[in-house]
Amino acid sequence: MLKKERHDFIMRQINLHNRVLTSDLVQLLNVSEDTIRRDLQELSDEGLLFKVHGGALSKSYHSSFDDSTVYARDSKIIIAKKATGLITDGMVVLTGGGTTILEFVKQLPQNIAATFFTISPLVAVELAKYDNIEVILIGGLFSKNSQVTYGGQVITQLAELKADLCLMGTSAIHPEEGLTDTYWEINQLKKAMLASSKKTAVLCISEKLDIALRLRVCPIESISYLITELDQDHESLTRYQNREVHIL
Amino acid sequence: MLKKERHDFIMRQINLHNRVLTSDLVQLLNVSEDTIRRDLQELSDEGLLFKVHGGALSKSYHSSFDDSTVYARDSKIIIAKKATGLITDGMVVLTGGGTTILEFVKQLPQNIAATFFTISPLVAVELAKYDNIEVILIGGLFSKNSQVTYGGQVITQLAELKADLCLMGTSAIHPEEGLTDTYWEINQLKKAMLASSKKTAVLCISEKLDIALRLRVCPIESISYLITELDQDHESLTRYQNREVHIL
DNA sequence: TATATTATTGCAACAAACCGCAAAAACACG
DNA sequence: CGTGTTTTTGCGGTTTGTTGCAATAATATA
Structure with a gap:
């Protein structure tokens, strides 16, 4: 699986559930924790999600959700x-x-x-x-x-x-x-x-x-x-x- | 096989599977990696696909809804x-x-x-x-x-x-x-x-x-x-x- | 506070991309 | 046809990107 595909998958999960767990992604995507962490870091750098301890949260979850x-x-x-x-x-x-x-x-x-x-x-x-x-x-x-x-x-x-x-x-x-x-x-x-x-x-x-x-x-x-x-x-x-x- | 034929072949693969791997194309088309890479580069320049590390993705592969x-x-x-x-x-x-x-x-x-x-x-x-x-x-x-x-x-x-x-x-x-x-x-x-x-x-x-x-x-x-x-x-x-x- | 989970960092192995070059093929034109 | 030019292609060497591992630090949870 290509890195971009992984990123898309993660973003899809995020938009679906408003949150993802690092451990879940490791299982779903069958890669190491490090890779997932790096993915989350990169997506976070792009401003597409909020990285938190243990996983990441949807950006819209905080902003639009009053x-x-x-x-x-x-x-x-x-x-x-x-x-x-x-x-x-x-x-x-x-x-x-x-x-x-x-x-x-x-x-x-x-x-x-x-x-x-x-x-x-x-x-x-x-x-x-x-x-x-x-x-x-x-x-x-x-x-x-x-x-x-x-x-x-x-x-x-x-x-x-x-x-x-x-x-x-x-x-x-x-x-x-x-x-x-x-x-x-x-x-x-x-x-x-x-x-x-x-x-x-x-x-x-x-x-x-x-x-x-x-x-x-x-x-x-x-x-x-x-x-x-x-x-x-x-x-x-x-x-x-x-x-x-x-x-x- | 002509260059144009190769390009058509690649685009068919992309539209069929939403993705291609450089390595797969090397085998399928029986040319060097460099050639495939150049092909992908050109198709990318024409805006027909997204080039990523390891291959390319269909432009319509923006499946996620964010x-x-x-x-x-x-x-x-x-x-x-x-x-x-x-x-x-x-x-x-x-x-x-x-x-x-x-x-x-x-x-x-x-x-x-x-x-x-x-x-x-x-x-x-x-x-x-x-x-x-x-x-x-x-x-x-x-x-x-x-x-x-x-x-x-x-x-x-x-x-x-x-x-x-x-x-x-x-x-x-x-x-x-x-x-x-x-x-x-x-x-x-x-x-x-x-x-x-x-x-x-x-x-x-x-x-x-x-x-x-x-x-x-x-x-x-x-x-x-x-x-x-x-x-x-x-x-x-x-x-x-x-x-x-x-x-x- | 103690313990378990998660993050970070540097590193090594590997894969892929890039660059320049040269051989080969296709083309243009007298 | 021949010759010079352009395009295409593959190769070697180098650089960059990707991934997993191990050791250490930070953070949660009870």
């Missing part, structure tokens, strides 16, 4: 980590959009092998960084507000699908009213997603608990897992606990 | 600006993916009113920033390499659609061979996109001119507009000019 802009990011990371526990190899997963789901994708283990259907282009792009994940983007009208596809075409495609697990964020959840939403189209969308999945996990920061909006998506019993940043036995969650809903 | 440092960004901005001239209010436009198309979207005038179909999630997200643009994302399998949706589902949806204009990037264009590509699925995809549009514009930086890859998408006559960063009457473009193709 972590601070995501609201309540710390909470969302906790939620995301809990949610990854639900995913096992071979699973078929359906996801919605939103920053919480996006965070969930970033927290997935590197080698997870699964099939993901999603209505969120951003989630699709993030999922594509995993070698062993097959990504199917469900197409349709694209919503400027929620950054997901919606509309009849999406509903139709969802109807043909049966996923093991559906992961969705929510803007409101209430012990009696269940999941609710403000927009008709998003409401329809979520209903269709629920119907297409054997189980459903709702990812939701605690400040969205105990809120009911105009349009009802489903009763609380239709939800299999409720994932918040709170402890399992936090008092805010007791009213959600029942035979159907597992609190994580 | 969002941080877009390759030849200045050229792509020039191309993008030219392309915006093709869009008028009320148009139905179909776009592919790639950094050039993404740049095109960023250059669109703020209040343009049009309908865009796209196979690229990133393009969809960017288009969503325009208030008066309706965005329809065509869904399907998501390609990790090219960051667009592809496969049967995409083809099927494209078949139901007739756009006024199709905008696509390309990795290779040649006056006799037309549009060509390396991957079967992308090839099929581009064919379907062409069939779904009344007119087609190809956005393409000049270094991808005069390159032919393995799989043919369409003859040069099927293209309505060819947009490069070069001046309209640049000599590199004369061979592309004919009744059908407009050079911008």
